Amino acid sequence: MPWNKRSTGPPGAPPSETTMTHLISPPMPGLDLRFAYEALVTLQPEEVQGHTHKGQRLRVPITGGRFQGQGLSGRILPGGADWQLLRTDGRLEIEAIYDMQTEDGAFIHVRNKGLWYSANNQWPAEYAVTHPVFEAPQGPYEWMNTSLFVGTVGEGPDGPLSIRLAVYQVCMNTQCLPPLATALNL
Template sequence: MNASGGIRTAHLFDMAVDLCPQLPFGKGPFGRRVLFGAAGGTFHGPELHGEVLPGGGDWALFDAEGTMRLDVRLTLRTHDGALLHMTYGGRWVAPRPVREALADPSERHRIDPAHYYFRTTPLFETGAESYAWLNGIVCVGSGRLVERGIAYTVDQVL
């Protein structure tokens, strides 16, 4: 914490994830479940960079009010070949007036991210010694929709 008692953060990386066509499971006992599969992507930051491997995704759950609860698992490969398991939960909340525009795949990336709330809490796991420091940190992320998928700014909580 800093002198004023607030939480300090440091930029870890920016990440863009290309998405596969969504797979709707339908409405179940906990809400409407949709898989947003990861088709690939990239991440770039001051201490690490590389690619998002295909195969992960977000097993999202929408509640009756339209809030999406994220359940994401991704595999990142660093520029030097280390594998990082990245998981995060979070919330994506879109006010009713912008939901229709956000549902249009050809237009949703044009919606100003200030019109919706998209926050995440990434954690990492790796056996790579040079990146073992990631195993002990907590992060926060801010997401936004982009043309081919989603993008995040991820900060380490200090």
């Protein structure tokens, strides 16, 4: 761990650079998040696939949807699915595999793993975080292959038959590689 937290602010406040004691000098680079896109994904009802020693296996077919962000918009293609494991501790492991098609016709393959938890098994979840990995073609969306991303999951307008995703690119010291404006030829 590169630093120890010392809280000088209100309880629960995140540490700031002034509240960190560094073990090694100079301090490690910080991380920032840059909004990539938001998606609304439509679903079919879950299919129970049985119990294993790890928990109950579920499959949720993806029927479509839309996504939109800075220089990035299009549709979620039908045919993907979210393979889920409802663990014995009540956490839900998710692994959605699907394809997106941009407005200009590019196909982007997505593998989005995450963890969802709600004490009462209802929305809003106390914890719903994902780590999408993209396989984008060469060209304007190639930047998606060279960065890490994280996302959050929320309930969509159609209740259990839709979800909202907000996806963010992880950057170091406010620098994302490559810079978004360069990747989009702006």
